[in-house]
Amino acid sequence: AQSVSQHNHHVILSEAASLELGCNYSYGGTVNLFWYVQYPGQHLQLLLKYFSGDPLVKGIKGFEAEFIKSKFSFNLRKPSVQWSDTAEYFCAVNAEYGNKLVFGAGTILRVKS
Amino acid sequence: GAGVSQSPRYKVAKRGQDVALRCDPISGHVSLFWYQQALGQGPEFLTYFQNEAQLDKSGLPSDRFFAERPEGSVSTLKIQRTQQEDSAVYLCASSLVLRPIFSDGYTFGSGTRLTVV
Numbered sequence: 001a002q003s004v005s006q007h008n009h010h011v012i013l014s015e016a017a018s019l020e021l022g023c024n025y026s027y028g029g030t031v032n033l034f035w036y037v038q039y040p041g042q043h044l045q046l047l048l049k050y051f052s053g054d055p056l057v058k059g060i061k062g063f064e065a066e067f068i069k070s071k072f073s074f075n076l077r078k079p080s081v082q083w084s085d086t087a088e089y090f091c092a093v094n095a096e097y098g099n100k101l102v103f104g105a106g107t108i109l110r111v112k113s
Numbered sequence: 114g115a116g117v118s119q120s121p122r123y124k125v126a127k128r129g130q131d132v133a134l135r136c137d138p139i140s141g142h143v144s145l146f147w148y149q150q151a152l153g154q155g156p157e158f159l160t161y162f163q164n165e166a167q168l169d170k171s172g173l174p175s176d177r178f179f180a181e182r183p184e185g186s187v188s189t190l191k192i193q194r195t196q197q198e199d200s201a202v203y204l205c206a207s208s209l210v211l212r213p214i215f216s217d218g219y220t221f222g223s224g225t226r227l228t229v230v
Contacts, residue, residue, distance in 0.1 A: 004155070043116070044156070044204070044221040090155050099144070100169065103155030 002027040002095050006104035013081050014112050021076040021107050023091030033074040034092040034101065035065055044090070050074065061085070083113040115139070117222035119205050125228045126195045134190045134225045138207030145188050146219060147180055148204040156204055162188060163211060195229045202226045 007022035025031060035047040048059025055067040065076045074091060088108045092101040118137040126132050138145050143164050148156035149172075158172040164185035173180070177196075182188040192199055206219035 009153075043223045044206075046219075092155070099161055100146070100158040100172070101156075103148075103157070105153065105155050 004104035019078040025093045032094040036090045119222040136205030142207035144208040146206045150202040
């Protein structure tokens with residue numbers, strides 16, 4: 001069975017700091033990878049996704065993620081965070097083009113203004 | 114409406130009580146999913162519908178959990194004889210396409226927070 005591990009449960013940063021959230025998955029076959037974000041009081045929204053091709057994918061709001069197959073990782077990055085990035089971030093994996101997602105436990109990011 | 118609507122928003126149930134949670138997907142969305150999110154955890158897959166057909170129910174934790182989507186639109190997740198470990202946020206998600214993985218994925222609702230006391 002697939003599983004997803006997110007390294008940090010809580011991250012606190014000051015505005016303009018750089019962000020990197022770790023995500024590792026366990027599955028040896030074909031995977032599709034996702035980052036979802038949940039802003040306070042809102043529903044889960046797709047931030048970015050990786051299917052194939054360039055392992056560096058860019059998403060909305062300046063976020064990007066890099067797929068490193070040899071490390072089973074899909075880390076999320078942003079060069080300079082803003083207060084409005086305060087949210088919970090979930091990494092998710094889909095295996096073999098099935099329809100369900102397996103989520104990590106989430107990382108709560110708080111950006112101090 | 115423009116989004117996936119779930120009701121009730123909050124539900125408190127006494128242990129042993131039956132509950133029914135409703136999901137109104139976006140009109141025309143053929144795929145519908147239920148996820149369970151326990152406190153401090155990520156969402157966990159429960160079940161998946163394509164129109165009225167329940168194609169995958171492998172994530173339902175016990176036979177106390179039952180989901181239906183009789184007309185291919187509104188779905189209900191029913192939990193019988195609720196236990197404290199059922200306390201969680203229950204999320205519904207829908208998608209216009211049959212294979213949402215290949216599109217921009219799912220539109221999630223805001224969830225129903227179930228507390229069993």
